[in-house]
Amino acid sequence: MKTLRRTKFGNPILRKKTQQISKIPSDAFIKSMFYTMKRANGVGLAAPQVGKSWSIAVIEIKKTKVRPNIKPFQKTVIINPLISKRSAKMEKDWEGCLSFPSVRGLVPRHQSITVTFINEKGKKYVLKLTGFQARVFQHEIDHLNGILYIDRMRDIKTLMTMAEFEKRILKTGLKSR
Numbered sequence: 001m002k003t004l005r006r007t008k009f010g011n012p013i014l015r016k017k018t019q020q021i022s023k024i025p026s027d028a029f030i031k032s033m034f035y036t037m038k039r040a041n042g043v044g045l046a047a048p049q050v051g052k053s054w055s056i057a058v059i060e061i062k063k064t065k066v067r068p069n070i071k072p073f074q075k076t077v078i079i080n081p082l083i084s085k086r087s088a089k090m091e092k093d094w095e096g097c098l099s100f101p102s103v104r105g106l107v108p109r110h111q112s113i114t115v116t117f118i119n120e121k122g123k124k125y126v127l128k129l130t131g132f133q134a135r136v137f138q139h140e141i142d143h144l145n146g147i148l149y150i151d152r153m154r155d156i157k158t159l160m161t162m163a164e165f166e167k168r169i170l171k172t173g174l175k176s177r
């Protein structure tokens with residue numbers, strides 16, 4: 001299985017709104033997206049992050065030591081997604097991004113959303129999501145619109161390297177909410 005080459009912040013493709021998909025990308029491409037995401041320990045990966053300006057992302061959320069209480073989300077391909085509802089209530093939590101290696105920041109997101117998309121088989125979904133699942137969808141759908149998580153941060157002073165994040169936030173259990 002091939003790891004796709006990942007684009008990093010500064011690459012203009014990450015700032016472009018993607019094209020709607022009319023022809024579903026190949027199985028090989030979609031498998032490579034999942035593989036690339038897993039190899040990088042990500043929970044989501046959007047096409048611009050692997051150099052394609054297409055409206056497609058992959059998501060898979062599993063419980064980890066760092067996030068033992070999250071609701072998992074099975075391997076899903078999301079194509080041409082649209083957020084139709086957003087809660088007024090916002091929630092802050094730490095985020096990283098595979099296009100910003102080894103950096104974390106505190107990002108406010110809508111606590112719940114309703115999202116519509118099709119999967120790789122053309123099946124349509126309308127899902128109401130909350131918490132971390134809603135957060136990951138908002139992060140990935142932002143990528144498809146050329147928006148990065150640093151744009152959503154309210155306090156840029158919370159941006160830190162992974163090493164500082166582990167030392168200050170994870171180890172102390174400190175919640176900067």
Ligand code: ZN
Pocket residue numbers: 096097098099139143
């Ligand atoms: Zn990202």
